[in-house]
Amino acid sequence: MKFKLALAQFAPRLGDVEANLQRILDLIAQARRQGADLAIFPELALSGYYVKDLVADVAARPSVEDPHFAPLLAASRDLDLVIGFVEEDARHRYYIAAAYLSGGRVIYVHRKVYLPTYRLFDDARFFAPGNSFRAFNTRYGRAGILICEDAWHVSSPYVLWMDGADFLIDVSASPGYGIPANGELMNAATVNNFLRTYAELMTTFVFYSNRVGVEDGIAFWGGSCVLGPDGAPVVTAPLFEETLLVTEIDTDALRRARLKLPLLRDEQSELVRHEMGRIAKRELDK
């Protein structure tokens, strides 16, 4: 099967949900004009990243009753969407979330599990953590969502892989830092390395959507990309620039990659479960 994927690399305005929604709808229209079947937006695309005490003001609920989600759900009748936003639950807990929308319905919502609080990050000061990694079915195949820091923990994509995900969707607001001589941006190099490793060793597609723009001196580096199930980049967006990256995905590449490298077939997840159970028991007995 072939489908067209759009990665929308843009700079949301901090705390201005209305402006961001309009921007997202414009980009959706552009993606649609280019024939896209699925458009992926970065982490917290609706709100901007360093929302801090604005969390409650920018929060949304992924349903048609929500004034900001209604137009997005309507737009998802034309093409599938992944939208990053601040989610408020029924008991007023706030999450960094990403929703997969299709055919006017919410197919799945992932809540960021790993909330970094080191160095320039303070997610857990403002947000509740998610508590699951689940794959879900889309019209193009089975997918799983990771939000930024989730992907820095190797177990997260592994769980999604074992749950059947053939598309790992990583939505990010990754700040760029570290500029060694004659080298790549330091943390961009790290992200590119581990995403490539996941794609190659799990023989899955990776769709990486990262934002650009600057918030209080912190520049988000972009570099959104698609990696094929052989680990090779299919297409890569430039650093720091707004881009709508549209590319064709050939899902048959999964078959070819897994014939060459049958790591999924040979994976002993039962053994992993058994050993993790043993380790969990030992930790409890301490």
Place this chain on the structure above:
Amino acid sequence: MILWGEPAARPTTEIRMTDWLAPLQINTDLARRMIVDFIRREITRAGFARGILGLSGGIDSSLAAFLAAEALGATNVLGMIMPYRTSNPTSRADAERVAKQLGIATRVVEITPMVEPYLAQFAEGDERRRGNVMARARMIVLYDQSEDFHALVIGTSNKTETLLGYTTQFGDNAAAIQPLADLYKAQVRQLARAVGVPRSIIDKAPSADLWQGQTDEGELGFTYDQADAILYRLVDERRRADEVIAEGFDARVVQRALELMARNQFKRVTPPVAKVSTRTVGIDFLYNRDWGK
């Protein structure tokens, strides 16, 4: 401005210093791109199109002018030249040279008539007090002219002086944005070379030029190279002082750098607020400056 009298400790060999500074080498293309983008976005999102900065003829303000002109366009940058009667005449000549090379406009405002009548009332004031008055007089000029030019004030502080606190609070460190404050002096030199700042400006001895013969290194008691190599290890690599000393750095300079960093933290933060309410500006009223922009 801080003064103390220890003689400058010199590194054992120059070759060793080159090795010590090797980890501070930066990708100047990336630095240029990130800083130019930063200047453009931070100024335009605040509703401005223009920037203003003090041009001293030194490397930091020259580099800031180059990057501001690239970000905003030369006609949107104004260089303020603000000499005092004792200022070294080559400072002004170098500032004018940079402005000419970039095609940015300059305005010259002598601070002598502002500063002298005030200083005359306090004849006992030492060089440090006098220097601080001059730095703050320049701040007044810069902020007033920024209104006339409809511009934001672009700071020219580097990371070395920011960490050491070698700066006048509300004086030369007063700015709307700080494009260079995450670059050590050695990195400022690298980027200055990459963007084409004149060689003679890059190579001259750094000086606040607040009194005749003043040099930063003479006043600090160690060289910028030493400070950069030591601060990079302590701050960026998070090494302990004893590890840095074991590598061969002068223990007195390491201790001095640590003392200065701690002592001058007040210059890097907003003043503490006495918390009495449930939600307090500066403590638990947490918003980015770029809120809604």
